[in-house]
Every structure is written in C-alpha cells, then in structure tokens.
Amino acid sequence: MRRSDRVSILVPFLIISIGLGVLAWRSYELSARLEDGVNTLAMQYAGYAADITARRVDSAVRNGIFDASEEWQQLERKTPNPDSAMLEQWLKSNEWITTAIYVPDSDPTNSIFVSEKAADNSTAPKLTREFYTSSGLVRYTYDPARLVERVRPVLHQQPLMQRSETEPQAQLAIVSTPSRQGEARLTEGFAYVAPLGPPLQGYSIRAFVRTAYGTSGWENARYFSIWVSVVALALTALGAYLAMRGLKREAETMKLRGALIANVSHELRTPLSMIRLGAETLKRSSKLTEKQRGEIEDAMLREVLHLSHMVENVLDVARMQNRSTKALAFTPVRPRDLVTSLVSTYESWIKSRGFEIALQVEETVDEQLWDRDSVERAVLNLIDNAVKYSGDIKFLAIALRQSAEHVVIEVRDRGIGIAAADISRIFDPYYRAQFSDTQTRRGAGLGLTLVQQIMVSHAGRVEVESTPGIGSTFRLLFPRHSASATEPVPSLNVLPEIGSRS
C-alpha cells in the first residue's frame, strides 16, 4: 500500500478531531460565559441582600429602642409617680434591657433603680442609652447580643421575592466582629459583609449566595466539557492507531501473498519443465540405454510426486482455512503402522538426498482416531522441511512414543535451525524464514501452516525447539485416547463430515 493511501485514512479522524476540538472550545467558552454571568449575578445579589438586610436590621433596632421608650411613656402617663414595680414590668417586657434607673425631675434623690439580670455575662460589652420623659429621665443599659436576637427574625425574609428556584438565594446571618467587610469570593459562592449602624457597630450582616459554578471538578460544566472532549480525542486517537495498525497488517499480508504467487509459479514451473524435458527426451532419443531410461522415468516420477504434493498442500490450506468444503474422516489408525509405512514409502527418496534415517517407534502405542491422510501429510511436511533445510550434516530422526496424555510424533534434524525471531511466525501462511539462500530452497511457505491446522483439527498442537546452526525438533502432540475408546471425541466434530475421502 502506498504511503499516501495510509495517510489518507487519517483524514476522517483528523476531521473528527478538529470538529471535536471546535465543539469543546465552543462549549467551554459558552459555559465560561454562563459561569461569569451566574457569578456576577450572585455577587451583585449578595451585596444587595447584605445591604438591604443591614438597613432593615438597623431600622428594626431603632424601632425596638423607640418602642421601649414609648412603652415607658405610656406607663408613666397611667401612673404619674413611677415606682420600682413599674420599672420592673417595663424591664420584663423588654428583655434586652438589663438595668434601668429612673430619675424624676422633681426629686433626683428619689430615683428608682432596677437590675433585672444576674451578673451572667459580665464580660459582654453593655451599651447605655437614655431618654427624657415628661417627668424625668430614664437611663438604661442593655446587651447588644440580646438586641440582635430580638431582631433576628428579619433575616428569615429574602430581600427579593423568589419567583423561581433558579433565582439566587442568599443565606443571611448576623456575624460579630468580621475579619473583613465587603465581598469575598469563596469556593462555593460569594459572600458579602455589610456593617450594621449604631448601636450595633460590632455586628455585620453576612449574605452568602451559593453558586453551582463555584465548585471545581466534575460538577462544574466548564471542566466537564473539557473532560468529555479529552475522552473523545483519546477515542479518536485510538481509532486512528487501530486503523493504522490494520493497514500495516494488510500491507504485510499483501506482501506475503505477492511472494506466494512468485513462489508458487516458480515452484510449479520447475517440475513442469523437468517433466517436459524428460518426456521430450524419452520421445526423441531412441538410443537411450535401459538404465538411462529408468533414471529419466524416476526423475519424472519424482517431479510429479513433488508437484502433486505441493498442489495438495496449497489446496488443503485453502480448504482448511475455509473450513467448509473438506471434512476430515476420523478412522481408527495404528500410529505405528502409519509412521513405518510412511517412512518406508519415502525412504528411498530421503536416502537419495544423502540422509541418514533413525527411526524410533514404540511398539505399545494405542490405536487412535485420526484422519490418516492428514496426519501423513503433516509428518511428510515435517520430513520435507527437515530435508530442505539441512546443511552438511544430513541426519533425520523420526520417533513415535506416547505419554500419559499425548501421542507424540517427533521429527528431528541437524539442519540450519530457525532463528528465535522467526519461530513465532513460521506457522503464518506464506511466511518463509529469512535465510541467505531462501530463494534457492523450494517451497511455498504453506507446509507448517498446514501442519498446524491439521493438529488443531485433531485437538493437538505443534511444539518447536530449534537452535540456529544445530538443528530443529518438531513435535506433533495428539491427545491420547485409550484403546477402549471407540467413539470420536466430541471436540473432533468441529469439522462437519460431508463425505469421506477415498
């Protein structure tokens, strides 16, 4: 695949990313403006609520003080000569006044003094007020804290009528000696502290307006939009990465397939030309001795065998990859017979290549339910590989044995071996390990793929041990069935049986 094609797959992701970025920025901007608006409103309302409430508390205090003096005047009008009981009554009805003294104009020495409260909180500052009456002077001390309590009900009323829940609501409180006045931006909202007028100079009204935007984190729409866009961008990046990876894989498979076509056509052409050459020689040359004729016939036969082997390989791989057109026929097979007959069939060919064969067959291997043709093909492919990839030391060991759980067929050579990096990939279709002379060795890169697929269909597996320069060992591990078991194991029925091969 061309480079520009790979880049072009990124274009949609790029467009999505840009779109997401624009959306996120827009959303961030909008929520920031909304937040600004809400904050401004909250700030203004806090200031307004604090100021208005402070004025209302002030007037409530003034009213309280005025009401107290009015009340005394009323009492005095009823009784021209006030006595201590009357002063006491007045003190009781105005619970914020602690002590009072009445000094009549006519006789100052006849003053009345009443102290209502025990010396409870003597540390609290006491304020003094006085007012003239028609017959004298009343002077009293009072506790500002109690006066505050008296006017506290004013706080329960919001300065503005709340028409809906979205309108800001202030929490109003009377605080004493605040550290600072004016507005303060808090984490959850805004507070405004407005001082009270005399006589409650030490007190202030604090209005707090909570804003939903004051918090940071998930609850804040502004940060939420950022988080969502970050997640979306991450997902886009992941998609782009996956697409790139898929493309890369695709490109590799394409490369391998191209190599296969080259390989297969080469592989097919070579034996065909050999056969053609042999046939032409046989037809034209009448002077051939019997021995020469026999040699040519053997060579042709070998090439035909090779050709059919390879065609079978290609076809089988295709079939087993499709998994539908060919069924395996599981029949009772004696592994010992299978191996010995296979070796005896190909012994002459192997020996003609100069190999030494060591055959180790355990006599006691149980009968197994195998597809005979497939297993033979697997073993043959391993032998073929061993023959193909051997150097100067031409040695081939074939062993059959059984363990508690497996029946093992082992093919060992002392050939060139497989590099560690290649081992994981030798079972991939069309893959051929890289050697200095890969091209000179014949093959389509399908043998081991086929072996693996056969083993999978038999519920077994392939093991490889290999050291470059020393040799390779391939082990086929079949699950072992005891002699008594005649029924096929259910897992073997993965491949539907459409018909048995002759």
Added chain:
Amino acid sequence: MRVRIYRFLVVAVSLLVVSAHADDKKPKCTTPPAECERIIRQMLSGRRYLGVQLQELTPAGLVVKSVVEDGPADRANLRPGDRFMAVNGKPTRDANIQDFKQILTDAKETGRLWIIVQREGILKKIELRMEPYTKAQIDKIVAQHLAEAHAIAAAPQP
C-alpha cells in the same frame, strides 16, 4: 346591699393577694447588691441635672412646678410659677415638655442654659448650668435602692 357586700369582699381578696405577692417579692432585685451599687454609681456619675420640675399648660406652654432644693435651678433663682418664654434662643411659648427635653439634649455638650422666664408679668433672663449629681445624692439613691430592693439598711455615712 348585697352588691356592697360583694364589692367589699372583692376588695378584701385583692388586697390579700397583693400583700401576699408583695411578701413573696421581698428581695426584688436578683443582682448582687455590690453589683447594683457599682452600676448605679457608674450610671449616675457625671450625669448632670437641672433640678426643676415642669408642668405643661393647656393648650401650650411650660411652667415651673417645683424646684429641687439646693439644686442648680434653685441656686439660679428659678421659682415655681415661672413660665419659660425662650430657652437658648428657641421660643418655648408654645412648647411642650418633649421640646424642652430636646433642647436639653442639644445643650448636653456645654450644659449651659439661658432661659427667658415670665414671672408675674415681667420677663427675666436666667442663666444656669446643669450640674453633676453630688456624691451625697448618689449615696442616697444607692442606699434607697439597697433598702428597698435588697432589704439592707443604709450604712452609716461617714
């Protein structure tokens, strides 16, 4: 006749109740006496007084009703029956007591008053200043409160 008996009974019962109530409330003031004395002295010390009692005329006008003996007004030769025509330059011919108290409040800084009075048809100018309570007066108020509210006999004055 019957009605009279009932009335008598009601009066007697209410008198009994009142007297019992008064007996219960013998110590009227719950504050410790020493604290009371301290507060009284604090509230009265430095307070200035005039020593005159006024009476409102109908429909308007202020007339001296009584003068506290040896008070500032007495020493300034203010007499019962004097009518206030102006105080500190403000006409008080039609004033009531509240207006006069307001003038007193305004003059609190200096404590000085000059009053034009009408005595037996003659206008007279009287200057006086408010004076603080004397120690003897304050002592008397304290002793009176202690005796009345705390049932403590007045301590012999040194």
